Structure formats: C-alpha cells, structure tokens
Amino acid sequence: xxxxxxxxxxxxxxxxxxxxxxxxxxxxxxxxxxxxxxxxxxxxxxxxxxxxxxxxxxxxxxxxxxxxxxxxxxxxxxxxxxxxxxxxxxxxxxxxxxxxxxxxxxxxxxxxxxxxxxxxxxxxxxxxxxxxxxxxxxxxxxxxxxxxxxxxxxxxxxxxxxxxxxxxxxxxxxxxxxxxxxxxxxxxxxxxxxxxxxxxxxxxxxxxxxxxxxxxxxxxxxxxxxxxxxxxxxxxxxxxxxxxxxxxxxxxxxxxxxxxxxxxxxxxxxxxxxxxxxxxxxxxxxxxxxxxxxxxxxxxxxxxxxxxxxxxxxxxxxxxxxxxxxxxxxxxxxxxxxxxxxxxxxxxxxxxxxxxxxxxxxxxxxxxxxxxxxxxxxxxxxxxxxxxxxxxxxxxxxxxxxxxxxxxxxxxxxxxxxxxxxxxxxxxxxxxxxxxxxxxxxxxxxxxxxxxxxxxxxxxxxxxxxxxxxxxxxxxxxxxxxxxxxxxxxxxxxxxxxxxxxxxxxxxxxxxxxxxxxxxxxxxxxxxxxxxxxxxxxxxxxxxxxxxxxxxxxxxxxxxxxxxxxxxxxxxxxxxxxxxxxxxxxxxxxxxxxxxxxxxxxxxxxxxxxxxxxxxxxxxxxxxxxxxxx
Numbered sequence: 001x002x003x004x005x006x007x008x009x010x011x012x013x014x015x016x017x018x019x020x021x022x023x024x025x026x027x028x029x030x031x032x033x034x035x036x037x038x039x040x041x042x043x044x045x046x047x048x049x050x051x052x053x054x055x056x057x058x059x060x061x062x063x064x065x066x067x068x069x070x071x072x073x074x075x076x077x078x079x080x081x082x083x084x085x086x087x088x089x090x091x092x093x094x095x096x097x098x099x100x101x102x103x104x105x106x107x108x109x110x111x112x113x114x115x116x117x118x119x120x121x122x123x124x125x126x127x128x129x130x131x132x133x134x135x136x137x138x139x140x141x142x143x144x145x146x147x148x149x150x151x152x153x154x155x156x157x158x159x160x161x162x163x164x165x166x167x168x169x170x171x172x173x174x175x176x177x178x179x180x181x182x183x184x185x186x187x188x189x190x191x192x193x194x195x196x197x198x199x200x201x202x203x204x205x206x207x208x209x210x211x212x213x214x215x216x217x218x219x220x221x222x223x224x225x226x227x228x229x230x231x232x233x234x235x236x237x238x239x240x241x242x243x244x245x246x247x248x249x250x251x252x253x254x255x256x257x258x259x260x261x262x263x264x265x266x267x268x269x270x271x272x273x274x275x276x277x278x279x280x281x282x283x284x285x286x287x288x289x290x291x292x293x294x295x296x297x298x299x300x301x302x303x304x305x306x307x308x309x310x311x312x313x314x315x316x317x318x319x320x321x322x323x324x325x326x327x328x329x330x331x332x333x334x335x336x337x338x339x340x341x342x343x344x345x346x347x348x349x350x351x352x353x354x355x356x357x358x359x360x361x362x363x364x365x366x367x368x369x370x371x372x373x374x375x376x377x378x379x380x381x382x383x384x385x386x387x388x389x390x391x392x393x394x395x396x397x398x399x400x401x402x403x404x405x406x407x408x409x410x411x412x413x414x415x416x417x418x419x420x421x422x423x424x425x426x427x428x429x430x431x432x433x434x435x436x437x438x439x440x441x442x443x444x445x446x447x448x449x450x451x452x453x454x455x456x457x458x459x460x461x462x463x464x465x466x467x468x469x470x471x472x473x474x475x476x477x478x479x480x481x482x483x484x485x486x487x488x489x490x491x492x493x494x495x496x497x498x499x500x501x502x503x504x505x506x507x508x509x510x511x512x513x514x515x516x517x518x519x520x521x522x523x524x525x526x527x528x529x530x531x532x533x534x535x536x537x538x539x540x541x542x543x544x545x546x547x548x549x550x551x552x553x554x555x556x557x558x559x560x561x562x563x564x565x566x567x568x569x570x571x572x573x574x575x576x577x578x579x580x581x582x583x584x585x586x587x588x589x590x591x592x593x594x595x596x597x598x599x600x601x602x603x604x605x606x607x608x609x610x611x612x613x614x615x616x617x618x619x620x621x622x623x624x625x626x627x628x629x630x
Contacts, residue, residue: 082112086123093130101130121150125157140164155184159192175199179615204608212600217310221509222276223476233399234370236332237302241270266295269302282306297329301337311598313344335365339374346378347599354378369399385416403440410436411449444473460491478509482518513596520589523582524613586613
C-alpha cells in the first residue's frame, strides 16, 4: 500500500476564495465530472500533483533539523524541538517504520506550544497518516478531528477522516467531510469527487432498500397510465370491452358501472379502466383469479401491469411468471407478459434477463409489433443503436401507423449522428422528424422528441414551438411542462418562467416525481457559483436529457453549471439566477419525489440527490457559507 504522506502546516485564517459548488451522485456527478474534465485540459502535470497518492511526507524539512542529545537542547525553543521530532517522524514514515513515526509525532504534539495551532494540527494529521498505514481507523478519526478542530479548513485532515469514516461504515459523517473537501478544492481533485459519488450511491441504495420495502404503493396519474398503455398496440388487456361483454350501464353516484355482463371480476376491472377508476382494478382482478374464472390469464396480466404501475414489482413478477408459463394462454398474452417482465428487469438493472425475455417474446410472437418497439427502446438504453433502429424498422413494417415507433427511430438515428459528430446524418434525422410530425400531426411524442433534438442544435425558438404543440395535444401531460421550463433556463436564462412552468406541472399532476426532482435540482444549482476563472465570460453547460418520453429517466438527466468571469459586464442576470438558491427547499422537493418513486433504483438515485443537498446544507452551516449578495 502506498503511504500517504504527512503534511506541513496550513493556514487556518479563514476560507480561500471559492464558491459553493454542486455535489451530487449520478447523474449530477456529470456536473462535477465536467468541472474535472475542464480542469484536466489545463495540464496533466498540475492534476497529477493534486490526484496522485503521496508516497513521502509532504514538504521540505523544517529549518531546525534533528536535534542531537548532546545537552544543547536548551538552546532550542519548544517549537523547534517539536519540529525536530516531526522531522524524525517523517523519516521513519518514509521508511515504513510507522510505530517509531507515531512515537515521534506524539513527542512533537507534547512539545508543541498550544498556541501554535497550525503546527499542532499538522502533527496530529501526520500521526493520523501513520495510523492509516496500520489500518487503525478509530485513531485516524481521532487525530484528524484534533487537526480539524485546530484548523477547520485542513483539507488533508478532512479527506483522511472521510476515508476512515467510510472504512468504519459512518457514511453520513464521511459524506459531510468529503463534501467540504470537494468545495474547498473547488472540485479539482478526482479522488475526493469519486469518494463522494461512491458514498452517495451507497447511502442512496441503503435508504431506498429500507424505504421501498415499507413504501405505500401509489397509483400514478391518469395521464401517466394512458401514456403507458399508448406504447402498446397488441395489448389485449388495454383494449375496450367488446360487444356482448358490457350491458347498458346505470351509473351510481361514484360513477361506477353497476352492471357488467355476468359476475366477472376481470370484465368489471376493464370497465373501471375505461372509466379511469384505476384504484379498483387490482381488487377486481384478484376476484377473477381466486374464483378461477374464464379470464384468469387476462386478470393475472392486468393485475401484474397495475402492480408495475404502482411500483410493486415484487407482487407483479409472480403474476407475470404464471402467465408466461401458461400453455393454454394466448400467444399475445404471453408475449405481452414477457415484454413487461423484460422492461421490469431492465428497470432493475438486469439487462441480460431483460434481453432474454424480449428475445423469447419475439420467438413466440414473431409478428407482434410491441416486441420490436420495446426491444428497440432496450437496445438504445444498452447503446446498441443500430440494432435498435432495426427493431424500430420491424415494428414500423408490422404497424406502419405506429407514430411513436417512427419518432423514436428518428431520435435513435439523431443520437447516433450527434454523438458521432456527423452533421449530414444529423440533418437527415432532423428531416426525418419533420416528416414524422407532418404525417402524424396528433403524435405528441413526435413533437417532444423533435424538441429535444432542436434544443441540442440550439434552435430554441423552434423547440419551444414543438413543446407548445405537445401541450396543445396533451394539456394534462405534466412532463412536457417540465421540459419546456428547462428550455427557458437554457434559452433565456429565465428562472422565473422556468420555475413557473415546473410549478404548473405539479399543479396539473401532483404525482409527477420528475417535476419535483427537477425543481429540487434547480434549487441546488441556484446555490451554485463555481470559482471564477479569468478570461471566461459565462456559459451554461447543460447535460440535456436525451430520453424517450416513456423512459425519460433511463437516458440521462438535465444538469447545468455556470462559469462566470469577475470582469464581464454581462454577468448580472446570471448571478441573479444563481444567488438565491434554497437547499432546504431542494431537500423538500427531493423527499416528495422519493415518496413517488416507482422503483427502488429510482428511489436510490433520488436519495443520493437529497443526501447531497443535505450535506451541502450542513457544510454551509458549519463554515458560515451564505449565497453571495449583490
């Protein structure tokens, strides 16, 4: 193990000139990653000094070298003798003799005058470095805590303590320390950023596992459910009741169908579906299943589908398994169950099982357009764009009227051309979008996907028009308002309009977790002003979500940061945009999104965002940080 070296004293006289910066796990780590990559271009040598593991004690020896026991020690001050003990300890440290080094650092601590806080903090930190080599994590934490108490901005001590806290499983305290380190280093050290990301992910997974297990399932909004079912064309269970299955209805006060043919729970569930009375569907399907009715297979699939919609994959899987293994079930039902189980596996980050299910569905129902449509989406997520395009083509061949598949094919081609930096193919994909919206003017997803591509091309006005078309076609689709709101931030730096549109999304659908998450992210990022770099005016870096509407989170997320020059006269609005950040509100928004999360993986990500915001809040309080005032 390479020895991390002890260090010389640092000044404890206040914070250096830096601004509070964004620190969150995937995907927000893209933001800090972007800072890292930018700094990387400034020179590998400088970064190497920051990122490399230290193999020897840092800095030159103090002016006073090792004192010899010749009776002349009285000529030297206590601080001189402490420095001499430290220098001797450094030699032992470099030689790998950690017990002797620890004794020397202990002597230095006892000899050092208490008012020499900078030197004393270094001695504690150096002893912690020796304890670290012996894997004595408790002692490391104790000595680093002493060093930080003497010098609150001691980066090396904070980072060493963070690593020791992680070893002992104290992730919350580790996160606070490493957050402080990232901020103090202005996100220029990859090691601290990677540790922060690692701990955030671990915390997110742990919290999500417990929360998801005990969560109360929640039915999503009617618009979400309709959007979900609109992605299927060969789904028997989502088809309207046929003639003979439904009698004339005499609706009671609650708007429920009081009369449905026979006593079939499944047919009642289908009737409730038509009425958007979704909360009663699972119970009616259960009645059909328990009675062994003629629609048992259909009821199992419908119940499993709604279990998936409320985020209860554990309950959904046995029903899906049962349908898939039913020899007497129709091929369409079994293929649909395989598609839904494959999508569930992908959401659980099990791509191999997901691929197996989609391939099996294609084998048993070769002419099922839904198989190719949804497998195409899977291939995009696996970055297999050419295969995805092939699946979309097969879907279109089977269903030429599938506007969604045609729009998603254009988007896949666009992504491939854009990431491959192929301007002619980018233009071809853009022309394809124009053709799709011309032939399918009622397809909201076509306009939405085209808007994302236009945003990439910085054709913001055209993108805004496309989102307006989406809203005109689907006024209850909250997600579109969120995308349009984010466009206002990128296009016009119009914070008020952006937040107004996202608030509108929540007003339309108070179960839109995407809106809460986005608002929380903006509130964190409003608190961001990265360290000012000379010769830069200002610019926005957006990591734009390239998601399909149905699977918006699986492609990526919005992220932004700003670099501002002190000298620019154009910075006023930009700084105004960022200086009013509200971390407490961000935490509240993330918590609301957590309660609406539909999968454990999604919940883990949201917990990471929330924990990052909370850690920044604690660090801000500890160091007395406040947003800049103008």
